[in-house]
Amino acid sequence: MPSKTNIMMTYALLVFIWATTPLAIVWSVSDLHMMWALVLRFFIALPIAAVVLIILKIKFPVDKIALHSYVAGSFSLIGSQIFTYAATAYLSSGIIALMFGLAPIMAGLIGRFGFKQHLQTLQWAGMLVSVSGxxxxxxxxxxxxxxxxxxxxxxxxxxxxxxLSIFWVKKVNADVEPMAQATGSILVSTIVAICLIPFIWQHVPTHIPNAKSLFALLYTVAMASLLAMFCYFKLVQNIKATTLSLTTVMTPVLAMFFGAVLNNEYPSLMVFVGASVLLFGLFLYFYRDFKLSRELNQKIKP
Incomplete structure (x- = not known):
């Protein structure tokens, strides 16, 4: 079991990576077709992940439960990213990150209707406020x-x-190392990416992308597909699904800051107001968890 400090550092690193990944995705498609940027991301990530497994001598199980877990994990990779990359044609990186802030609410609804978990009145209120935003x-x-x-x-x-992927991976509960889980999910994602090629062949890259697009593509490979997935699956195995979803509450503000400073993405006043309302709804949704955590910490202190 990792130490509390180790978990906190992993959590902080994941927040930073996910705050910068939306901008990297937007930059990566600036000189590449959006779906080719996604496909190339997994083509590059898979061999690197395999080499890391070999160097670190991490066991890569291929039993039925492990394979099931890899499929479940791939839904947080290519399953989710197909829609994210398609959205880059319509949204700024900050708004993309802001939308991911709704993950805790989505996780709460899946938990309520899919796994019969109870939701408090304040959580329902937080959902309504966020949807209003x-x-x-x-x-x-x-x-x-x-x-x-x-x-x-x-x-x-x-x-x-x-x-959905968070709950699915936790439900499978395979005894798989986080890096092996990440590699397995990248492998499944790569297979899906290969299946996409016939549909996007007409947009195949005919030149080397410009420096910014190429750098962003490599960043999504090294940071978002490898390091972030290692952190993600490590946290999936050690903390609650709703607590893990809380990472996406922190990323929108950072992502909008990076988008404004590095990509001149300045939202309108009403978009800013809506974002504030959405984040306030998320605060209401997690208020009980914040309060319980604070009370627990006070009891632990001597």
Missing amino acids: LAIICFNGSSTQHVHPVGIALMMMSVFTYA
Whole structure:
């Protein structure tokens, strides 16, 4: 069992990577077809992940339960990212990250209706407030280049698939090392990516991408597909699904900051208001968890 400090550092690293990944995705498709950027991401990530397994001498199980876990994990990779990459044509990196902030709510709904978990009244209230914030963003930001209802719908599908994957991996509960789990999920994602090629062949790259696009592609490989997935599956095995989903509450503000500073993505006033309402809804949703955690820490202190 990893130490509390180890888990906290892993958590912080994952927040940083996921805060910067939306911008990297947007940059990677600036000189590549969006689906080719996704396919190449997994083609490059798979051999690197395999080499890491060999160097670290990590066992890669291929029993029925492990294979099931790899499939479940792939839904948080290519299953979710197909929709995210498609949404880059409609949304800024900050809004994409903001949409992923809805993952805790989506996880809560899946837990309630799929696994009969109980939701408190304040959690339902937080959901309604967050959806209201999303509505403000959708209906008042559609006149700008940063927000479009189609992109919002695509990201809702992406967030649902991501949240579903968390519960699925935990339900399978395979005895697999985090790096092996990440590699297995990347392998399944790569197989799916190969199946996509006939549908996007007409957009095959005919030149080497520009420096920014190439750097962003490599960043999504090394950080988002490898390091982040290692952190992600390590946390999946050691903390609650709803607690893991809380990472996406922290990333939107950081992502919007990076988008503004590095990519000149300045949301309109109403988009900013909607984002604030959405984040306040998430605060309400997690208020009980915050309170319980604070009370527990006070009891632990001498």
